[in-house]
Amino acid sequence: MPPPPTDRTRVRRGVWMFPGIVAGALVDAVVAAEEYGLDEVWIADEGVARDPVPVLAAAAGRTSTIRLATGITSPVLRHPGAIAASAATLDELSGGRAVVGLGVGGELTLGPFGLGSDRPVALLRDAVDVIRAVHRGTAVPGYAPPSHATPPREVPMWIGARGPQLVRLAARVADGLFLSGCSPGQHESIIDNASSVGSVATAIYQTAVDRPTSPGELDWDDAHRMLVDAADRFAPASIGLNLVQLSTPGTDPVPLVERAAGLLGDV
Incomplete structure (x- = not known):
């Protein structure tokens, strides 16, 4: 069963951003998110779109409290060791505010390269093992720490997933489960599935647009109403809004961040 309701004042609030606008504007949006009182920002890794890690690294120098997350990056496209090193570097630059968001990746990320995976659970399990080993300075099959490796540091790792096997994997090996664009019914089913394996923190993010055109979008x-309900029913660690409008070049992200922060402040 879902966890009991908890004090919503302790729930982190944030935004997820599509990296479809110029990098400097994305950095400004992260800075604005902190100024508007948000606790975290996730930037998607869509392959050949703007790279989230340099954007988050640039934002790290202009912020002091907001958590900086890749949401999500794929070991199909990036070697787990490179993911680990990038995350450790971002964590060092930001004073411990980095989060690794890990997932298989979708068509926008993998399609241009003709990539995919027919073993997604094994892929992510092995990637988690390598990333953890790099961050802890330990050896695992396929990795032996060299003398020039980054110093050990614990960087939280969240898995973005919906399918039953990947959700259970997240509950077993990750620090959290990132749920994005789901319906309330999907939330209950997914969280029940994760809970069958063990306790796992969840981040529930919903896509908000002016004119919804797909089942995963809401006005x-x-x-806002869905997140209020989700916060009460599922006691997530964090909630947020997906700013998919940033897939359109030239979009000003700051008003969208301000609008999202205003709604989330009432959740």
Whole structure:
């Protein structure tokens, strides 16, 4: 069963951003998110779009409290060792605010290269093992720490997933489960599935647009109501809004961040 309701004042609030606008504007959006009182920001890794790690690294120098997460990056496209090193470097630059968001990746990320995976659970399990080993300075099959490796540091790792096997994997090996664009019914089913393996923190993010065109999108008011309900029913570690409008070049992200922060402040 889902966890009991908890004090919503302790739930982190944030935004997820599509990296479809110029990098400097994305950095400004992260800075604005902190100024508007948000606790975390996730930037997607969509392959050949703007790279989230340099953007987050640039934002690290202009912020002091907000958590900086890749949301998500794929070991199909990036070697787990490179993911680990990038995350450790970002964590060092930001004073311990980095989060690794890990997942298989979708068509926008992998399609241009003709990539995919027919063993997603094994892929992510092995990637988690390598990333943890790099961050802890330990050896695992396929990795032996060299003398020039980054010093050990614990960087939280969250898995973005919906399918039953990947959700259970997240509950077993990750620090959290990132759920994005799901319906309330999906939330209950996914969280029950994760709970069958063990306790895992969840981040529930909903896509908010002015004119929804797909099942995963809601208008802003409906997205707000869904997050209020999700915060009460599922006691997530964090909640947020997906700013998919940033897939359109030239979009000003700061008003969207301000709008999201205003709604989330009432959740």
